[in-house]
Amino acid sequence: MSAALDIKPYVDVRDRGGSAQPMLIVRDLKRHFRVKGAGKGAVVRAVDGISFTLFKGETLGVVGESGCGKSTLARVLLHLVEPDSGELVFDGDAVAAPDGISVAELRRQVQMVFQDSYSSLNPRMPVQDSVAFGPMVNGRSKSESRRLAQEILIKVGLRPDLFGPRYPHELSGGQKQRVNIARALAMNPRMVILDEAVSALDKSVEAQVLNLLRELKRTLNLTYLFISHDLNVVRYISDRVLVMYLGQVVELGPASLVFSEARHPYTQALLGSRLSMDARQRVDAPPLVGDPPSPINPPSGCRFRTRCPNAEGVCEAKMPELGAWDGRDSHVAACHMQDPASGHSKAGLH
Amino acid sequence: MSDQAILSAPGAAAEYDSAPATKVRGYWQSVAYRLSHDWITLIFGAVVLVIILIAVFAPLLAPFDPYAQSIVGRLKPMGWRGHPLGTDELGRDMLSRLIYGGRISLIMGLAPVAIAVMIGGTLGVIGGFAGKVANTAIMRTMDVFYAFPSILLAVAISGAMGGGIFNGIISLSLVFIPAMCRVAETATSQVKNLDYIEAARASGAGTFAIIRHHVLGNVLGPVFIYASSLVSVSILLASGLSFLGLGVQPPEPDWGLMLSTLRQSIYVDPLGCAMPGIAIFITSICFNLVSDGVRAAMDVRI
Numbered sequence: 001m002s003a004a005l006d007i008k009p010y011v012d013v014r015d016r017g018g019s020a021q022p023m024l025i026v027r028d029l030k031r032h033f034r035v036k037g038a039g040k041g042a043v044v045r046a047v048d049g050i051s052f053t054l055f056k057g058e059t060l061g062v063v064g065e066s067g068c069g070k071s072t073l074a075r076v077l078l079h080l081v082e083p084d085s086g087e088l089v090f091d092g093d094a095v096a097a098p099d100g101i102s103v104a105e106l107r108r109q110v111q112m113v114f115q116d117s118y119s120s121l122n123p124r125m126p127v128q129d130s131v132a133f134g135p136m137v138n139g140r141s142k143s144e145s146r147r148l149a150q151e152i153l154i155k156v157g158l159r160p161d162l163f164g165p166r167y168p169h170e171l172s173g174g175q176k177q178r179v180n181i182a183r184a185l186a187m188n189p190r191m192v193i194l195d196e197a198v199s200a201l202d203k204s205v206e207a208q209v210l211n212l213l214r215e216l217k218r219t220l221n222l223t224y225l226f227i228s229h230d231l232n233v234v235r236y237i238s239d240r241v242l243v244m245y246l247g248q249v250v251e252l253g254p255a256s257l258v259f260s261e262a263r264h265p266y267t268q269a270l271l272g273s274r275l276s277m278d279a280r281q282r283v284d285a286p287p288l289v290g291d292p293p294s295p296i297n298p299p300s301g302c303r304f305r306t307r308c309p310n311a312e313g314v315c316e317a318k319m320p321e322l323g324a325w326d327g328r329d330s331h332v333a334a335c336h337m338q339d340p341a342s343g344h345s346k347a348g349l350h
Numbered sequence: 351m352s353d354q355a356i357l358s359a360p361g362a363a364a365e366y367d368s369a370p371a372t373k374v375r376g377y378w379q380s381v382a383y384r385l386s387h388d389w390i391t392l393i394f395g396a397v398v399l400v401i402i403l404i405a406v407f408a409p410l411l412a413p414f415d416p417y418a419q420s421i422v423g424r425l426k427p428m429g430w431r432g433h434p435l436g437t438d439e440l441g442r443d444m445l446s447r448l449i450y451g452g453r454i455s456l457i458m459g460l461a462p463v464a465i466a467v468m469i470g471g472t473l474g475v476i477g478g479f480a481g482k483v484a485n486t487a488i489m490r491t492m493d494v495f496y497a498f499p500s501i502l503l504a505v506a507i508s509g510a511m512g513g514g515i516f517n518g519i520i521s522l523s524l525v526f527i528p529a530m531c532r533v534a535e536t537a538t539s540q541v542k543n544l545d546y547i548e549a550a551r552a553s554g555a556g557t558f559a560i561i562r563h564h565v566l567g568n569v570l571g572p573v574f575i576y577a578s579s580l581v582s583v584s585i586l587l588a589s590g591l592s593f594l595g596l597g598v599q600p601p602e603p604d605w606g607l608m609l610s611t612l613r614q615s616i617y618v619d620p621l622g623c624a625m626p627g628i629a630i631f632i633t634s635i636c637f638n639l640v641s642d643g644v645r646a647a648m649d650v651r652i
Contacts, residue, residue, distance in 0.1 A: 075548075078552050080548055080551060080552060104554050107551075107553065107554045108554055111552060111553070112548075112549065112552050114545040114548070114549060116545055119544045119545045119546065120544075120545035120549055121546055122546045122563075122564050122567070124567040124568055125563075125567065130546070133550060133553065133555070133563060133564075134553030134555075137550075137554060137555040137556070137559045138553070138554055180549075183549065183553075184549075186553075187553055187554075
């Protein structure tokens with residue numbers, strides 16, 4: 001185990017499996033949406049066979065272009081959207097299985113922060129009531145819930161006497177997002193899914209909120225699934241990174257490795273698309289050409305081959321497997337070039 | 351002060367403990383505050399209140415028995431033998447009949463709307479929140495009623511069921527339910543897809559709790575605004591039904607019915623003939639203006 005990923009001992013009465021038991025195991029999760037008017041049986045493969053493991057106390061960053069299924073993945077994990085198939089194991093218990101934990105119990109332990117801080121707060125409700133709502137519907141008394149809400153507002157850096165009684169339209173974007181975080185934390189979750197939680201904020205506020213998230217993670221022993229399209233933000237906050245393309249995982253590994261030695265051509269292109277502050281490093285050629293193909297009829301074989309500079313016959317014929325994954329230091333990519341036996345001419349060069 | 355400073359301020363928690371109980375001005379309180387600064391709405395609201403009070407205390411206020419007829423004193427002008435507004439075609443006191451008529455007109459204005467809010471609003475929220483089959487079943491049924499012009503529908507239902515106040519209220523309710531249902535359904539389905547409903551679901555709230563805390567507050571506004579504008583329509587439609595002989599039956603004093611029976615005397619006593627119409631006009635315009643004011647006051651959203 002590398003020093004960077006060494007997690008301090010985790011103490012939580014709800015911790016059933018111990019620190020070695022991953023917080024969440026996702027196996028071959030699928031969710032397809034039927035589309036009307038695109039031919040019979042046409043489906044959008046929003047989440048198409050995703051598997052990963054989320055360890056306790058870590059932050060797993062999920063990156064990918066718009067429309068690659070990041071948000072659907074988040075909703076499927078919480079069963080806000082029912083998965084078509086696949087398996088979710090939360091702290092050793094299968095979710096929604098007869099001998100596992102119920103979806104309701106999962107939602108008590110996993111919370112979500114949404115991107116749109118405007119539409120994720122009820123405009124007709126003072127924000128302290130929005131924060132207190134979760135505890136209240138879970139059996140706490142009204143006064144207790146409100147007291148809890150005020151405590152949590154302090155934790156996210158909002159004075160409850162000043163901000164608690166306000167309505168969402170009386171708050172700035174950053175303050176609203178703090179309220180959203182407070183709302184998620186009011187449930188005292190063990191894991192928080194942050195779906196583009198800072199994407200709508202401007203840079204200085206984004207930095208404040210990111211620091212707040214780190215601080216809260218440390219003090220409250222949280223595990224984050226951090227979804228974003230912003231690579232710099234993901235690099236800043238994540239321990240490990242998962243790269244998605246058209247509903248599938250193309251690369252998964254420790255953040256430092258993914259950012260320094262990206263293995264999948266898509267990840268390399270994404271990293272190449274970042275703007276550099278250094279004028280000498282400017283590039284004229286776009287790192288990625290074209291739009292992602294339609295998820296309704298994805299390309300055969302490797303889904304990235306239509307935009308990949310290294311595409312060959314084998315990429316069209318066969319879908320590459322995400323390599324053997326063994327533990328949190330493992331760095332894998334779903335690319336034929338990673339597999340010496342695939343027959344790709346550049347295979348094994350890495 | 352920066353947020354970070356507050357977070358790390360040593361006295362933050364203590365400050366909270368010693369802070370006075372926070373005063374929360376709820377949504378309805380802020381609506382009331384806005385209304386209290388809207389003089390036009392307040393004045394017309396006062397007129398509405400006066401009309402309601404007159405209707406409630408009609409027996410105390412009416413100078414004569416509204417049913418007492420007089421063969422000799424028919425269609426007399428204002429002030430004739432102590433009748434402040436004269437008499438009608440059967441010699442009954444006009445003012446007393448107008449005062450008593452207000453009772454029925456207000457009931458006919460408010461009751462169908464209240465019934466429609468309850469039934470149509472509930473159906474709309476259910477249809478909007480449930481979606482899919484339930485929504486289609488409810489809304490397509492409502493569309494059937496929508497196919498008829500409202501006055502025609504009211505006349506048809508009243509005609510089929512017969513006259514009378516009770517049947518009139520039922521027929522007007524049936525006219526308003528589809529529209530009310532549609533307003534509630536639209537508002538609900540708009541709210542339903544917002545993230546805070548999803549967040550509420552993620553916090554483990556049941557459908558009932560979500561509807562009660564997050565949907566109703568956002569649906570009640572549009573529904574209430576629409577309902578208040580329907581009151582004047584309802585008064586007019588009820589008068590129309592009575593005028594056609596399908597609503598209130600003689601000798602009950604009702605503005606619409608009075609208009610109908612007095613119309614034969616329009617060349618003899620045009621002013622007396624116009625009086626029930628003036629009463630309908632004043633009542634409905636007051637309700638309309640109050641409804642407009644309430645709509646403006648409730649539009650607090652950003």
